[in-house]
Amino acid sequence: MVTIVDVAKHAGVAPSTVSYVLTGKRPISAQTSVRVRESIQSLGYHPHAGARALASSRTNVLALVLPLREGVQLPVVMRFVTSVVSTAREQDMDVLLMTAAQGADGLRRVAGGAGADGFLLMDVGLDDERVQVVRELDRPAVLIGHPAAAAGLTCVDLDFEAAGARCVEHLAGLGHRSIGFLGAPGVVYARNTGYAQRTLAGFSTAAMRRGVVSTALPAEPRYDSVHAVVRTLLRELPQMSALVVHNEAVLGWVVECLRAEGRRVPDDVTLMAICPDELAERMRLTCVRLPADVLGRCAVELLVAKLNGQKTPALTLLPPELSSRTGRAFPSGIPGKLIP
Amino acid sequence: MVTIVDVAKHAGVAPSTVSYVLTGKRPISAQTSVRVRESIQSLGYHPHAGARALASSRTNVLALVLPLREGVQLPVVMRFVTSVVSTAREQDMDVLLMTAAQGADGLRRVAGGAGADGFLLMDVGLDDERVQVVRELDRPAVLIGHPAAAAGLTCVDLDFEAAGARCVEHLAGLGHRSIGFLGAPGVVYARNTGYAQRTLAGFSTAAMRRGVVSTALPAEPRYDSVHAVVRTLLRELPQMSALVVHNEAVLGWVVECLRAEGRRVPDDVTLMAICPDELAERMRLTCVRLPADVLGRCAVELLVAKLNGQKTPALTLLPPELSSRTGRAFPSGIPGKLIP
DNA sequence: GTTCATATTCGAAGCGCTTCGATTCCCCTT
DNA sequence: AAGGGGAATCGAAGCGCTTCGAATATGAAC
Numbered sequence: 001m002v003t004i005v006d007v008a009k010h011a012g013v014a015p016s017t018v019s020y021v022l023t024g025k026r027p028i029s030a031q032t033s034v035r036v037r038e039s040i041q042s043l044g045y046h047p048h049a050g051a052r053a054l055a056s057s058r059t060n061v062l063a064l065v066l067p068l069r070e071g072v073q074l075p076v077v078m079r080f081v082t083s084v085v086s087t088a089r090e091q092d093m094d095v096l097l098m099t100a101a102q103g104a105d106g107l108r109r110v111a112g113g114a115g116a117d118g119f120l121l122m123d124v125g126l127d128d129e130r131v132q133v134v135r136e137l138d139r140p141a142v143l144i145g146h147p148a149a150a151a152g153l154t155c156v157d158l159d160f161e162a163a164g165a166r167c168v169e170h171l172a173g174l175g176h177r178s179i180g181f182l183g184a185p186g187v188v189y190a191r192n193t194g195y196a197q198r199t200l201a202g203f204s205t206a207a208m209r210r211g212v213v214s215t216a217l218p219a220e221p222r223y224d225s226v227h228a229v230v231r232t233l234l235r236e237l238p239q240m241s242a243l244v245v246h247n248e249a250v251l252g253w254v255v256e257c258l259r260a261e262g263r264r265v266p267d268d269v270t271l272m273a274i275c276p277d278e279l280a281e282r283m284r285l286t287c288v289r290l291p292a293d294v295l296g297r298c299a300v301e302l303l304v305a306k307l308n309g310q311k312t313p314a315l316t317l318l319p320p321e322l323s324s325r326t327g328r329a330f331p332s333g334i335p336g337k338l339i340p
Numbered sequence: 341m342v343t344i345v346d347v348a349k350h351a352g353v354a355p356s357t358v359s360y361v362l363t364g365k366r367p368i369s370a371q372t373s374v375r376v377r378e379s380i381q382s383l384g385y386h387p388h389a390g391a392r393a394l395a396s397s398r399t400n401v402l403a404l405v406l407p408l409r410e411g412v413q414l415p416v417v418m419r420f421v422t423s424v425v426s427t428a429r430e431q432d433m434d435v436l437l438m439t440a441a442q443g444a445d446g447l448r449r450v451a452g453g454a455g456a457d458g459f460l461l462m463d464v465g466l467d468d469e470r471v472q473v474v475r476e477l478d479r480p481a482v483l484i485g486h487p488a489a490a491a492g493l494t495c496v497d498l499d500f501e502a503a504g505a506r507c508v509e510h511l512a513g514l515g516h517r518s519i520g521f522l523g524a525p526g527v528v529y530a531r532n533t534g535y536a537q538r539t540l541a542g543f544s545t546a547a548m549r550r551g552v553v554s555t556a557l558p559a560e561p562r563y564d565s566v567h568a569v570v571r572t573l574l575r576e577l578p579q580m581s582a583l584v585v586h587n588e589a590v591l592g593w594v595v596e597c598l599r600a601e602g603r604r605v606p607d608d609v610t611l612m613a614i615c616p617d618e619l620a621e622r623m624r625l626t627c628v629r630l631p632a633d634v635l636g637r638c639a640v641e642l643l644v645a646k647l648n649g650q651k652t653p654a655l656t657l658l659p660p661e662l663s664s665r666t667g668r669a670f671p672s673g674i675p676g677k678l679i680p
Numbered sequence: 681g682t683t684c685a686t687a688t689t690c691g692a693a694g695c696g697c698t699t700c701g702a703t704t705c706c707c708c709t710t
Numbered sequence: 711a712a713g714g715g716g717a718a719t720c721g722a723a724g725c726g727c728t729t730c731g732a733a734t735a736t737g738a739a740c
Contacts, residue, residue, distance in 0.1 A: 004698095053393075
């Protein structure tokens with residue numbers, strides 16, 4: 001193995017000088033710097049991560065804790081993960097993968113054993129148990145999603161409440177007076193999942209404010225469930241002229257179910273979704289974007305800022321963006337491949 | 341931070357004794373062992389990963405390299421990943437996440453910098469560039485999927501050729517004489533992806549051997565593409581009584597497209613798939629299982645064996661398993677949530 | 681009581697890197 | 711010409727752990 005001492009000898013300098021060239025923590029003359037870099041190149045030197053961590057108490061690793069449980073939207077998770085990995089590399093960090101199943105002990109082990117400098121917790125619920133653990137850990141953490149009380153934490157999330165409201169504003173602006181809402185599976189609401197409840201709250205409040213008639217129902221990821229929900233919506237809202245879908249998995253079925261009930265999209269019912277833009281693009285649907293990649297980048301950057309001792313806001317909410325599309329929706333389509 | 345010296349003092353022993361209790365590399369008397377463990381507990385000691393790596397030149401980390409590109413089956417990847425993480429933890433290892441995008445330099449950096457003890461490369465193609473890199477790296481690696489020449493490597497894969505053949509055997513056994521094959525998107529075949537080509541080869545060879553008429557076509561993940569492929573298949577094979585689908589993303593559409601062409605499933609056409617069992621279960625379809633979790637476990641165990649200096653077979657092929665289901669298929673259904 | 685194997689445990693030397701006073705060198709000022 | 715002030719570099723200590731030869735304790739054997 002090539003060590004920093006080998007490089008130092010090869011370049012005719014002290015090991016500490018090589019270290020300073022690499023870290024930039026002290027000024028090194030341009031010529032020395034060049035010479036050292038050449039030695040590094042020609043010897044194929046790579047600093048030993050463990051030794052570095054030991055000496056500097058910085059691992060340059062961030063731990064990403066994924067929730068791999070029922071109801072997670074795989075395409076969203078994957079976009080998020082790739083975004084996290086590539087942003088982390090830009091900051092010269094690596095990513096340690098953990099699952100929520102590893103639990104509090106896992107977090108304590110990694111934090112205590114200097115396995116990572118900080119944590120990224122995905123899909124945090126309203127009353128998430130992990131929040132308590134994070135608070136007592138001495139490592140910085142960034143949460144994606146946010147609990148009811150975000151004080152003292154650092155959370156990033158799409159402003160789902162605004163997203164729900166945005167849908168109503170958009171549709172009301174087009175003249176719709178009776179709007180349905182087809183939401184996530186029941187279990188997601190029962191689990192006290194922040195994003196689902198907030199979206200619904202934003203939707204309902206905005207509907208009330210605009211004097212729009214509305215009804216909201218959860219839908220399971222089965223064709224018959226979706227069909228039943230659509231039928232119920234049409235019964236409750238006979239004048240329903242628009243439908244907001246906040247459930248990626250069943251988006252493709254909704255068009256068919258509406259059609260099966262004699263409503264054409266968009267002629268009879270205007271459909272819009274809260275989902276990743278690629279999915280909406282494929283379905284040719286207007287949507288409020290679910291910006292997983294922006295969230296990932298944002299989360300890593302906040303974590304790095306915290307690692308550098310900067311103060312970060314307790315809650316960063318990304319404003320919802322509307323992505324407009326006109327024309328005829330596809331008859332169906334849940335893409336299984338969202339990663340380009 | 342609690343160090344091994346603190347634990348040693350608390351337990352009234354030498355630091356080395358604590359180390360031996362933890363690693364089991366030398367015999368320690370039962371009573372001493374108990375006393376040390378109690379001290380570890382009460383002090384909340386976690387060994388410093390970097391220090392350990394430095395002293396022992398073992399990181400207890402495995403690097404998982406994921407291909408996050410077009411055409412990957414997200415649910416399969418996710419099941420694989422969770423399986424890898426949990427199996428790794430059983431072996432007291434952590435998982436470093438890398439993407440194929442980090443390329444050869446990324447591998448060299450992590451290997452050279454002692455960031456991981458070994459590598460797990462997922463979705464290896466027939467003529468994968470990464471194979472060369474792995475060969476010149478001094479760290480052990482396990483490949484999921486296998487290149488044309490596996491000599492000198494350690495590969496794990498489902499026996500896709502046997503899987504393709506198995507479908508034909510099953511259907512021919514039921515009396516079918518004319519069988520269609522609806523495959524992955526064209527780009528997957530063009531990319532020289534091993535599993536797709538092998539499945540097709542196994543299918544075709546078996547069809548020939550059994551004297552079954554067959555036609556195979558790729559399908560893009562769009563409804564209209566699937567519809568077109570189904571129409572073409574029915575034109576080429578007017579007597580087609582069975583269809584094998586090796587394309588998770590469009591499985592849900594196939595039933596509808598067949599119906600749109602006047603064929604009922606399973607009355608007129610027997611449908612079967614090569615896909616994860618959960619998906620087939622949801623669709624109520626017979627399938628040859630895609631055992632992502634078994635692959636993940638197997639890959640980690642092989643890697644650990646290599647790390648311990650054991651010899652491993654160049655190629656481990658999992659035999660395909662048939663999962664039989666009878667009855668009526670669902671009219672549609674691409675589940676967005678495969679993680680239970 | 682002494683000796684010798686056996687079973688445990690100790691102690692010190694590093695692993696490769698960062699860090700921080702100390703040192704050198706050079707140029708500018710008085 | 712002597713002194714002072716920076717800029718660049720050096721040298722050594724130490725991060726927390728493993729490892730290996732050495733030391734100690736415990737019994738058994740004589």
